[in-house]
Amino acid sequence: MRKMVEYVVLAALVHEPRSGYDLTKWLTRVASHFWPVVHSGIYPALAVLEAEGLVHYEAVASEQGPERKVYSLTVRGREELLAWVDSPAPTAQVRDEQLVRALCYGYLPREEALARLAQVRQAHTERLAHYEGLERQIVAADEIGAGGSGIAGPARVGKLLVVRCGIISEQGYLRWCDEAALLIESMRMVVEA
Amino acid sequence: MRKMVEYVVLAALVHEPRSGYDLTKWLTRVASHFWPVVHSGIYPALAVLEAEGLVHYEAVASEQGPERKVYSLTVRGREELLAWVDSPAPTAQVRDEQLVRALCYGYLPREEALARLAQVRQAHTERLAHYEGLERQIVAADEIGAGGSGIAGPARVGKLLVVRCGIISEQGYLRWCDEAALLIESMRMVVEA
C-alpha cells in the first residue's frame, strides 16, 4: 500500500517535472491547505517511486548549489496516478486546535475570547490573500498560454480547483469569525472580575 | 508537553462529566470535523489526566454492561484547560485526499471526474445535514433550559460555535463542488476514446 505522500508527489509531477527541492516549495505554496509536506518526507518518497519505476530523474547542473535531480513521471507512474485519482477518497481529516479552544470560549472572559478571535481572523485574512494571489497567477498564465480562451487546459484545471477550494474555505472561516464574535458578544458573563 | 487528545478530553469534560465511552461517542458526533478521536486514545488520556489530578472519576453502576467511570474536571484541570484555551493556536492542518485527486482532475476523462465529484457532493450533503441536526438540538435545548432567551450560556456558546463552523465549511464545500463541475464541463478533452 502506497503512502499518501507518494501520491502527492506523483500528482505534483504530472503537472511538470521538478526536483525534490522545487516539489517541496511548490507543494508548500499550493497544497499545504489540503496536504502538508516537508522536504524530509519528499526525498524518501522520490527514492521509493524511482526504485519502482514510477518516476525517473535527470541530473541537471544547478546555477547555484549542488546538482539537481529533476524528476518526471514514467508512463507507469502516470497510469498508477490516474487509476488512484479515479478511486474513492476517504473523508478529509481536519485538526484544528483553534476549534477545540472555541469549544471552551463560553468559559473564557468575553474580551479574551474576542481578542483570540481577532487574531484568528487576521491569520485567515492573510491566507485568503495568499490564495487569491495564486488564483491571479493561474488566470494570468492562462491568458498568455492559451490566448485567454477561458477554456481550461488539463494542468490549469487542477490548480484552479484546489486554489478555489482554498479561497472558498478561507472565506467561510472569515464568515465564521464574524458570526462567532457576534455570538460571544451576546454571551452571559461567567466571571466578572 | 501535553498531547492534544488530552486537551480535547478536558474541553469535552468542561461541558459536563462523562465516561470514556460517552466521551468517545460525543466527540465523534460533535468534534470529528475538527479533531478526530477513537476510544483507544481516550482511555490512556483519561488515565494520564487522572494521575496528574486534572480530572477525577466516580464509579457508577451501569444499567447495562460493566461499571462506568464518570470523569469530571478538578479545579486544577479547569484552570489548566482555560489557560490553554486562551493561548494562540497553530494553523489548522487538513488532509484531504480528495483535493490531491482534484489536482489531477484535468488529466481524467471528463465524465469520470464529474462522477467522482457527484459522490463527493453527496457525502458533504449528508455531513451538512448531520451538523444542521446538531444545531437544531442545541437551539431546542436552549429553548427549554434558558426559556428561549437567545442569550448564550457558557456551554451553549462553545457547542454552537463549532457546529456553525461545521455548517459553514460544508456549505463551502458544496459550493466548491458546483463550481468544480462547471469548470470540468468547460474542460478541453485530453483523451477521446
Added chain:
DNA sequence: AGTGACATGTAACCAGTTACATGATTGT
C-alpha cells in the same frame, strides 16, 4: 446461541514531523 449495544482497556504499528547532517554559491 448469536448478534448488537454497553463499557474499558492494551499493544503493535506507522506515517509524518523534528532534528540532525552536509556542502556549494552568492551577496554583504
Added chain:
DNA sequence: ACAATCATGTAACTGGTTACATGTCACT
C-alpha cells in the same frame, strides 16, 4: 567572516490509528 538561498539527504521520535483483548446485559 557570516548569512541566506540552493540542494539533498538520514535518523530519531511520536501522536494517533489499527488491531487485539475481555466481559456484561438485552433481545431474538
